[in-house]
Amino acid sequence: MKALIIAAGNGTRMQTVIRGRHKSLMPLLGLKIIERVILGAKEAGISEFVIVTGYKGEKLQGFLGNGTKYGISISFVQNDNWEKANGISVLVAQKYFRENFVLLMGDHVFSPKTLIRIQRLKLKQHECVLAIDKNLDSVCDVSDTTKVMIKDGKAIALNKNLESYNGYDTGMFVCSPYIFKVLEKSTKLDKNSLSHSMRVLISEGKLRTLDIKGSLWADCDTWEDIKFAEKKLLKNLSKPADGILSKKFNRKVSTFITRFLIKTPITPNMISVFIPVLAILTFFLLSKGTYPWLIFGGLMIQFLSIIDGCDGEIARLKFMKSFLGAWLDPILDRYVRITCLRNSL
Template identity: 40%
Template sequence: MKALVIAAGEGSRLRVSGYHGVKPLYPLLGLSLIERVLLTLREAGIREVVLVIGFRGQEIKDYLGDGSRLGVKIQYIDNPSWSAGNGTSVLAAEKVLQGERSFLLTMADHIVSQEAVERLIKVRPREHEIYVGADFKLDRIADLEEATKILVSDGKITAIGKKLNEFQAVDCGLFHATPALFDALKEAQVQGNSSLSDGIMVMARQGQALVCDIGDTWWIDVDKPDDARLARKVLLMNLPSPRDGLVARYFNRKISVVLSSWLAWTRITPNQVSIFNAVLCFLSAILFATGHFLWAGLTAQIASIIDGIDGELARLKFLKSPFGELLDSVLDRYGDGLILMGMTAGAYLNGSHPLVLVLGSLALLGSPMSMLMKEKFHTATGRRYLPAQEGMWVNLLLANRDGRLLVVMLSGIIRLPVVGLAILAVTPHVLVLIRLKLMKRLLLKNSASLKV
C-alpha cells in the first residue's frame, strides 16, 4: 500500500514562536514533523510515499532526499496551487494514485500513533468509499473549536466540517481512501469548494464516507506552538514501557524520560546508552568489591535509571532494532551478574561469614530468571508478559531488574551488601514459583482458545 502525505501548506501560525523554517521541518524532540509522519508510516508497514509539496517545497526535498535515509521511497509532486486549499494538494496526486485500489492519506503536520495508522490500514474500503479516522474521545481534544467535526449515523458520515454544532467525533487527519476521492474533490471544486472535507462531504451525501474509530490511540494536529508543546508532552508520556516493574514505573521513569528528552537532540544512539549502562554496572561491581559500598549502591541505581533510556530513545526516534534489543538484554544480564559478584566479593572480604558465598550464588542463579520467563512466555504465546498483571503484592517482591537494583542500592547505603544478597537469594526464586503458577494458567487458557 502507498501513502499520500500532504506537506504543501505554509504553517504561518508556528512563526509566532520564532520559527522561520517550513512547517513540515518543524523540530520536535530530535526529529522534524514530516520525519515523524514518515517513520510512523514505515513502522506500520508502508514503504512507498507520495509527498505533495508546495510552499518552499524544495527545502523539504533537499532535507528528505529520496527517503532512503528513513527507510521509505518518496515520490514528490509539486502543487503550485497549494494556497487554494488542501483538496487541491490531494488532487495533485491523482495521476500517480489513480490506479491504486486504495491508499492511506495523512498530513505532514499530524502526529499520530502507529496503532492509529494500523487501524486505518486494516479497514478495507470498497470501490468509491473512504474511511475517515475518527476520534470519539471529545473530552480529550485539545482544541475542539479548531477540529474538523464529524456527524455520524450507523457508522457513516452525514456531515463534516469545522462549523458543525452537532457531532460525535472529530477527524484526526488520517484516511484510508480510494481513487473515488479524486472525483469527489473535482465535484466539490465545481461547487467552489477546495478543501479535503468538502470532497469527503460529496462522498458522504452518496453514503460512501465511513468512520474508523481510532479508539484509545492518540493524535495531535501541530498547528500552533501550543500544539507543539502538547505533542512533546504526549510523546514523552507514551515512552514508558508496559513491561515496567514497580520501581521503574513510579520512580526511574520520572527521571529517565526527562533525560531522554534532552538526549533526543543529540546524536547519541540507544546502543551507546546500553554500553554506557553496562560500564556503570561494571563500575558498581568494582566499588562493591573494593568496599566502597555507598558509592557502589548509588552507581547501581543510576544504572537502573539509565537502563530505561536506551529503549526510550529507540521509541522516541524510531531507532528500534532486533540487534539493539539483543544487545541491551545481553549487557543487562552481564551487568547484573557483575554487580552480584562484586557484592559477594565485597561482603566476604569485609568479614562476612563464608555463607555469603552461597547467598551470592543463589542471587546470581535467580538474577536472569525474571527476563527468561517473560521471554519464554512471549515465545510460546506471541504476547508480552506484563508485571503489572501480577498485582501489587507480587511487584513488592522487587524481583524484577528495577526492583533488584533498588535492593542493591539500599544495601549499599546501609553498607551491608550481605543483606541485599540475602534478599536477592530468595525473592527471584519466589517470583519464579509465582510466575510458574500464573503462566501455567495463562498458557492453558491460550491453548484452549486456539483449539476453539
C-alpha cells in the same frame, strides 16, 4: 499500499515562530515533524510516498531528497495553488494513484499501530475510512480541531464548528481513487477543502471510521500544539509492564534525560554498551563493603535502572529499533543484574 502526504500550506498560525521556514521541518523530539510522519508510515509497512508541496516546497524537497536516506522512495508534486484549501493538494496527485491509498497530513504525528490497523480494513466500492479519536480530552485546541459525529461505524457529520460530536478527525485516511472524482466536482464549485469532499462522501454513506482506541496522535499546527505533542510522545513511552516504581519515578526521570539525549548523535546501542561500564563502577563501589560506598553503590543501581530505559525510549522516539539493539539490550541487562547480584551476596 502507497501513501500521499500533503504538506503544501504555509503554516499561517505558526509564522511568528517559523519565520518563513516550512512548518513540517520544525523539530519535534529529535526529528522534524515530516520525518515523524514518514518514519511512522514506514514502520507501518509503507515504502512508497508521494508528497505534495507548495510553500517553500524546494526546502522540503531538498531536506528529504528522494527518500533513500530513510530506506523509502519519495516522489514530489508541486501545488501552485497552495494558498487555497487542502483538497487541491490531494487532487494534484491524482495520476499517482490507481488503487486505494493512505492519505496523511504533513503536520499530524501518529502511532504506526493505528496506520497498520486502518490499512487492514477492506473497503467497499468508493468508500474511504477516517481514523477518529473518541477521547474528547486528547487535543490542545478544540476550537481548531475538526469534529466528527459517528454512528454505527460511519461518519454522519464532519466540521470544525459542529456543536454535537463524539470524535475528532485525526488526519489519517485510507481512500479509494473515487475521492479524486469527488474533489474534481467540489473544486469546480470552488469548494476546495478536503473536509468538504469528506462531507460529500458522508452524504453518500461512504465515509467509514476507525476508532484509534487511545493510540497516540497529534496535530502540530501551532507552537503550543508542538509542545503538547512532545508531552504526548513522552507519555506514550510508558509500557504496560512498568511497575509502580518505574511509573512513578524511573520513567519520569528517564524521559527527562531522553529529552536531551535525542538532540545529540547518541544512539540507543551506544547507551546499551555504556550501561555495563557503569555496572563495573557499581561493582567496584559495592565491593568496598563499607557504609558510604554501599550507599553510593545502591544509588548507582537505581541510576542504572533509570538509564536502562533511555535506550529504548530513544529507539522508539527516533524510529531506530534494530535487530542488534533487540538482541544486545537483554543480554547486557542480564550481565548487569548478575554483576550487581553477585557482589551483593
